[in-house]
Amino acid sequence: MTRLLDSTPPDWLFQRSIVEWTINDRLRTQLPYLYQLFSHYTQLFFKVSPSSPTLRGGKYVLQLLNRLNAVSGNRYVEIDTGTYEVIVDITDPRFLKVVSELSFPDETQFLSELLDEGDTFVDVGANQGTYSIVASHLVGEHGTVLAFEPQASLSEAVRRSLEKAPANYEVFTMALGDRDGEVDIHVPSSYSGRAGIIEAYSGKRTHDTKQVPIRRADTVLESRESKGNWVVKVDVEGAELAFLRGAQTFLSSVTPSLIIEMNPHSMRDANITEDKFIKEIRGLGFNFFQHTKRGEAKKDIEKLDLSGDKKKDLILN
Template sequence: MQPHPWYEDAQLLRTLPLHLSVYGAYLRRMIDPETQLARGGSFLLRRMQDLIRWRGLPREQAFRVDGLTVHVDLLDNRWLWVLGELQGRGAEAQLIERTLGPGGMMLDIGANHGSYTLLAGRRVGPTGRVVAFEPQPLLARLLRQSLASNGMRQGTVHELALGEQAGASTFFIPAAGSGSGGLHAAFSAQGRHERLEVRVARLDELLPEPIPRENALVKMDCEGGELGALRGGRRALSSLPPLLLELNAQAATAAGSSLAELRDELQTIGYRHCAELSAPSRSEPLATLPLQPLRNVVVLA
């Protein structure tokens, strides 16, 4: 049985602060079951966030979703996506469920609030290993809290970005939501945004041993930083574990590269096949991978 959205959980709503309970109750009443949109929902969300700022209310909140506790930032619109991801309905969550088992390993590169880190941690269990990479300090701290709240000692959070060379760089966080945050201003700093200095490391320096091919998954979503992360992780990826990768031509261009270069790098590492996330069992030659439109794909040995 699929779990209900968070706003359908009456018991959860009763445990939340009043402003969140009101927002959830409004969604519960007004949501369109086909589009999953509520008329006036975005306006009410902005007013709720204004209330948090003006009244100095806590911006951090813990939710219990499908048996997992997640700590979120209510001033970051990404939190609504996080709750949906934890319900396990999306193709990414289903890929984690199919690919990983007890004792497995997952890398979550660009973890954000860590919904997939938590899903993978539950799947691999205490004998497995989940390594998350998130350069935004607030989100990295919230993810550590989420791992602790779920008793997931198998989870590790690295507060940094991955790249071809180690060092430091400016990270841009759009006001519209942290999900589009990244190292490249031409993509992540088009509107109102924050900026901060973050550490950049090479994956090969953090993981000296190759990631296993079996019972393993690498998820990479770093808004144009994928090519650099791959080049800095050739040894770690040399066993060719399945790679869940975002293809975003706009982000790649902003980073001074292209999706064709990204595909060439994957072939240099040794990957030869790919599959659409919607049909991961049907693989095609990586060389013929269509590079449009924006989507996630699974890259295979």
């Protein structure tokens, strides 16, 4: 029973704001018939419980559908949101959030303030590629997107999506860290977004461990021709300092804006303290920060507060 519960997707993934796109007629009909059962369940549930903020029971319905779908072997599905075309891996429950993010792109609107035609965007920990897809449309045919995702099935989804997007692109099936070689990545059975190289965080529950290539950003990116401004997004579940230490020459040469997700839980498991983080980024020349959603003015990095249990999405300059 414990193993079964460990493999179910997290409750937050079934918030109404995330799953509601599945009952949109135009989007729902793009799902395979089997997964349209999930949309029917969603529609019925919210009809019966219109005030509920979450889709209760949704994670078990989706888990069952994934097991039935495993027989057919169907994995990748194309969804046209009206603004973006995305190829999602429907065997990964996080596809619900990916389509939601691209259908209602509140979380990524700030990118338009950082990227222009001809710029270069680096997506470290791309998952299924939300940021890469949005960035591709912002940098256009003269810009470049470089996406790094160590989970092979997800990097393939990103590659297929970027084939349909306007920018030049490369997708790398590898992790970025502080050394060149191989590393174990721990992929929870419940949710790909928690995958990472910090076993204390990503390996807490039922998971698979796979060996993947790891490279320093200095190795892969230092010799890249600079195109426009650079923006680097980092979402690596506790390996933030490892990435930064392997990217010192690259970061100093292109002086990008750095978007970084700080998860207090993965930070604790990786032994990253607030002082360590601030010292590291200050040493790399990042002196100011702001949050991605608040539209606030830049603040001195010494005023950064990483306390509490909520994730913080930061822009560093």
